[in-house]
Amino acid sequence: MIGIADIEAAAGRIAGHVVRTPTVESPGLSALLGVPVTAKLELLQRTGSFKARGATAKLLSLSEAERAAGVVAVSGGNHGIALAVMARALDVKATVVMPRSAPARAVEVAESAGASVRLTDDMDGAFALTTRLRQEGLTLVHPFDDPVVIAGQGTVGLEVAADAGDLTDVLVSIGGGGLIAGVAAALRALRPGVRVWGVETEGAQAMSGALAAGGPVPVALSSIVSTLSAPAASRLTYEHVSRLVTEVLVVPDREAVRGSLELADHAKVWAEPAAGCLLPAARRVLERVGEGARLGLVVCGGNVTPGDMIAWTDRFGLR
Incomplete structure (x- = not known):
C-alpha cells in the first residue's frame, strides 16, 4: 500500500x-x-x-541508463500527452502507444512534443505492443500500475x-x-x-x-x-x-x-x-x-x- x-x-x-x-x-x-x-x-x-504528476515522478526516478535507453507508455490520451511533454522537459526520449480511438489532439500533442507515437487497432493491442517495446529495452511508465x-x-x-x-x-x-x-x-x-x-x-x-x-x-x-x-x-x-x-x-x-x-x-x-x-x-x-x-x-x-x-x-x- x-x-x-x-x-x-x-x-x-x-x-x-x-x-x-x-x-x-x-x-x-x-x-x-x-x-x-x-x-x-x-x-x-x-x-x-x-497525469503530469505521476509521469514526472516516474521520470525523475529513472537511472542514467534508463534515461538513455528511453521510456514507453500506453495511453488512451492524457497519460501519453503527459509523458511526451514531461519527457521532453527532462530530456528523455519517449515512445507513446495509443489505440486509434485516442483523441486526435492527444496524438498531435504527443508528436509535437517529440515523442514517437505508435497507433494500434485497440487498447489490447496497445498493451501488447508496449510489452514488446519493453523487451527491446525501453522502460515502462505505466499509467497506473x-x-x-x-x-x-x-x-x-x-x-x-x-x-x-x-x-x-x-x-x-x-x-x-x-x-x-x-x-x-x-x-x-x-x-x-x-x-x-x-x-x-x-x-x-x-x-x-x-x-x-x-x-x-x-x-x-x-x-x-x-x-x-x-x-x-x-x-x-x-x-x-x-x-x-x-x-x-x-x-x-x-x-x-x-x-x-x-x-x-x-x-x-x-x-x-x-x-x-x-x-x-x-x-x-x-x-x-x-x-x-x-x-x-x-x-x-x-x-x-x-x-x-x-x-x-x-x-x-x-x-
Whole structure:
C-alpha cells in the first residue's frame, strides 16, 4: 500500500516541475447541487490533466541508463500527452502507444512534443505492443500500475487535504485507478473522516468489474471516454480501492457529457467527460449521504476539443 510518506516524497521530487493547481469553492456548482462544493482544478495542470504528476515522478526516478535507453507508455490520451511533454522537459526520449480511438489532439500533442507515437487497432493491442517495446529495452511508465506513479498522483490528495475546507465526500474519476488510489491514500492519512467515491462510465468499468470479481479482470470497452478506458485494473490499484474507497459509481456516457456541459455552464471550466461524470455521480452520493454533505470534486482533465463536445452533444441530444 502507498503510504503518506511515499506521497510526500513524490511531492518534494516533482515540485517545480508541475503546477500546484487551484482548490477553490465553486458558487456555481454549490447552487447547482444544493450543497457546498469545492473543485480541485487539475485541468489547469501542465498538459491539461493530473497525469503530469505521476509521469514526472516516474521520470525523475529513472537511472542514467534508463534515461538513455528511453521510456514507453500506453495511453488512451492524457497519460501519453503527459509523458511526451514531461519527457521532453527532462530530456528523455519517449515512445507513446495509443489505440486509434485516442483523441486526435492527444496524438498531435504527443508528436509535437517529440515523442514517437505508435497507433494500434485497440487498447489490447496497445498493451501488447508496449510489452514488446519493453523487451527491446525501453522502460515502462505505466499509467497506473506503478507505486511511483500512484504516489505522484497522490499529491493531488495531499493538496486537497491542505487547501480545501472541511469536506465530507470527495469524488474521483477512475480509469485504471492510479489517481483514486493515490488520492484515497493521502486523504485516509490526512482526512480520515472523508469518504472517497470512485466514478466510472458505462463501458469503461475496469474497477467496478474488479470489485465484483474479487480482483482485476479484463473488461469490454465501449465508452466514448477513452481517457477512462483501461482494459483492466491492476492488483495494486484494486487493493487500494477495495480498502480505501467507499464505493465506485457508474454513469452513462450521456450523463458524463451532460456533466461536462454543466461544468462549463455553472463552474466556468472546460472539462472532458472523464471529469464531467463526477456531477451525475455527485447527485447519487447526495441521495446516499443526505444533508450536511460538503463535496470535493477532482476535475481531472480538460483535454477535449470543441469539435468533440459538439459531436457528443448532438449524438446524445443534449443541445
